[in-house]
Amino acid sequence: MTMRKALWQLITFAPGLYALNMLLQLFRNLFLLVPGLIIAAIFNELSGNRPVGWDLWTLGALLVAVAVSRVTVKLCNNAVDATCVGYAGTLIRRNLLQQWLTKLGMQELPYSSGELISRFVTDATALTDILKTTNILFGSTFQALVAVTILFSINPLITLVAFIPLVGSSLLMNGVSARIQTYHRASRKAAGEVSSFLGEIFNTTQAIQFANAQERVVAHLRGLNETRRQTRLKSLFFTDIVLQSIAQSTASIGTGVILLVAAQAMKTGSFSVGSLALFVSYLDEFAIFTGFLSQYLALYKQAGVSLQRLLAALSTSAAQTTLVTHAPVHLKGSYPALPQPQRLVPALEQLEVRGLTYRYAQADKGIENINLLLRRGTCTVITGRIGVGKTTLLRTLLGLLPRQAGEIFWNGEAIKQPEQIFVPPQSAYTPQVPRLSSETLRQNLLLGYPDEPDKLAAAIQAAVMEQDVQSLANGLDTQVGPKGSKLSGGQTLRAAAARTLLRSPDLLIFDDLSSALDVETEQQLWERLFARRERTYLIVSHRRFAFQHADQIIVLKDGQIAAQGRLEDLLATSAEMRHLWHGSLQDSPVSEPNPEQDSKQ
Incomplete structure (x- = not known):
């Protein structure tokens, strides 16, 4: 799946909201052009060249009104933009989680948990960021076209001469975009290796201690972090320093060209002081647009790397469009009621x-x-x-x-x-090594099912766990710790058995x-289980x-x-x-x- 198709899927997920966002972005960018026109009129007023009938007070009031309107539109645009990004990010992560929790059942996870978390957070954010910058680019492009049209109507020759350096800088910045993509890919790979190794450390802390390997583990982690630092610095150097330096230098060159060419025109009276101020103002805005365009191209390529990393985290049998397939997300209001599992086949005979x-x-x-x-x-x-x-x-x-x-x-x-x-x-299944989450015992047993006290008590009794629940500090509301670390091995097994029984399946x-049970507890457990021979x-x-x-x-x-x-x-x-x-x-x-x-x- 290409980046263009992925972005279109994200945009059409909430088309009305995104259209409103684009409209606000247009107003936001157009308001940036109005101050230049007002300043040009002010300079013309001061220099005696008065093409408009407004005085300085009127122009000043208009400038203040534009500033207030611009801030208002900016706040509205930021609010809608954040909502668009929130919907897109939630959709991507929802689809990833659905794949990992349901479609990968017959496969091992494609990467370590630390690496998947890195992709889940950082790479998904890269896609939503490019969605946001695409909207900004749309508004900036429209602003640049309007600015060029206004300047061209004033003096076509000066307009063409002034924008030659900007065109050259665009070509130069586009030339380094391939290297930016290479460095970003290396940076994301290095960051993923750090996250993956950290996850392995947390899962094997006792083994590390018993092997007395703490210093070697820390040394290896330090080496991975050093690689990540170097690749990240290279990526930031090209995106945040090289591109910005080119854009700023081009703006200065363009301003100098305008001053040289405009001097002769001003002598003949065909170019006013206000027009010069307008050219300098718009040229600076256009230089910002040129730099942003080059940055956008670099970010677009980086987002393409993140897209491929996210697609690689899907199940091999899943279609690539699964990542951005439209599905309900709930960012406002109360959470929807969890649907009860529906029987897919008749009762087992x-x-x-x-x-x-x-x-x-x-x-x-x-x-x-x-x-x-x-x-x-x-x-x-x-x-x-x-x-x-x-x-x-x-x-x-x-x-x-x-x-x-x-x-x-x-x-x-x-x-x-x-x-x-x-x-x-x-059916319900209790594996040989069950896992509990870092929640209360009650939440681990229910896992979203309705809390029906009678059914819960019956499942706990059948799993020979009633005395264990009574001995816990807060009973069923006791936090069991990461992976159930606060419970013994036997308690974890019986908690998993109670969770299975709570579902009332046909097949256990x-x-x-x-x-992991002692002889007496084991015998009680089997007796209670086999008493339910239905x-x-x-x-x-x-x-x-x-x-x-x-x-x-x-x-x-x-x-x-x-x-x-x-x-x-x-x-x-x-x-x-x-x-x-x-x-x-x-x-x-x-x-x-x-x-x-x-x-x-």
Whole structure:
């Protein structure tokens, strides 16, 4: 997508508002020309050349009125301009967040979190800034054309001679724009590397301390910052010093040319003192316009770099126009009510998986030809040794990894986009390493859902967390810290389980839910979960309590199903299951149960 198309999409997002902004910008720039005309009339009045019938007091009052009007229009223009920029920036960031939160489910984030935040803030701002400067350029161009028309009507020869240096400076400034773009790209890349490394530092602080690598980390960060400083200085040198110096020097040269050429015309009486003042005033404005035009071209190229960086942060499957696709934004009034998730398919009666396959490109691991059949109200446990593909199976089923083969059927209907179906209220998923945000426990559980005390209390009770909530300083309103750092590993897992249960889904999917729980809490959790047998469970676990209550167990080995059935059958027929069963016993101080007796209960 080109910059021109992106800008047009942003402009047409709020066309009425942007049209008003352009109109105010025109008035704002035209008011800059009026003082020159008044000053020319004042000089003509003082010099005895009186083409108008106004006296000095009238002209002075008019000058004051113009100044007041100009300030008023400027304030209105700034207010509307800020609104236009706010809408455009919100639209870009909304579309980026929507992509990262929904469309990237089956892909890793394209860059580190620090780098994405840098692009989210700085590069998005670069696009909105060019939108603002485009409006200013429009008004400045119109102002320059009117100024040239007025000057040309007074003396065409002096007008042409005076603007020759300005044209030359424009060509010179345009010649350095390619280098400006190169330096800006290097500057943004260096800034992104600093943000990315800072994010890695914050995520690995304990590892850095244990390795006693603080000094090396700081030295590397200092080197990245030095690179950023140098590239930023080069970029600023060309945009803020070279271009401005050329523009200012050109204005001085143009003024000198006017004085030399106008002297002869004034001798013959064909050029008045007021006309000279008007030429000098307008030439200075035109020099500012020329410098701004060159700066705009440089900023336009820099914004093009930022646009490409933002497009690269989108999902590979997303269209480039997604970045500026029109969508509702809410900058005024109260926030809209959050829509409740709507059921996309009928209530689950049967889930069937045929030939599900996903292999990692970087390593010869994954899953292959997985066949599953889950019926309503049953519990299926997936187990196996470390690295056999248990989590990969769940993530591929959920659409978090792109399946390379296989089909998924919900009540006999094929599912083409599982990432859109396996969400509440159809399904809910608790990963092996759940994440909490730096908010209250209540907010982490609800995540925008209505706060219904009875449902919330039931979910907390089912997750065996009621005593933990009571022990917290502020109960459910306790801040849990970044990533839930103020909670233990077991509390984090159970909070995630309560969040899943709160959605009341048809299918509950848990990935090694009890890995950080003590034996007593684990048993209570499974008992409370399995008491709700109206729901369907798909669980990754190696714990015997889950095995005992499973309607079927799927044993994975090398990414394929090695055995499948009930516990007592697998213990009799599968060596792999016996290995897992006895291994789980060695991890637990509780005596080995009798599977046959458990199956009869």
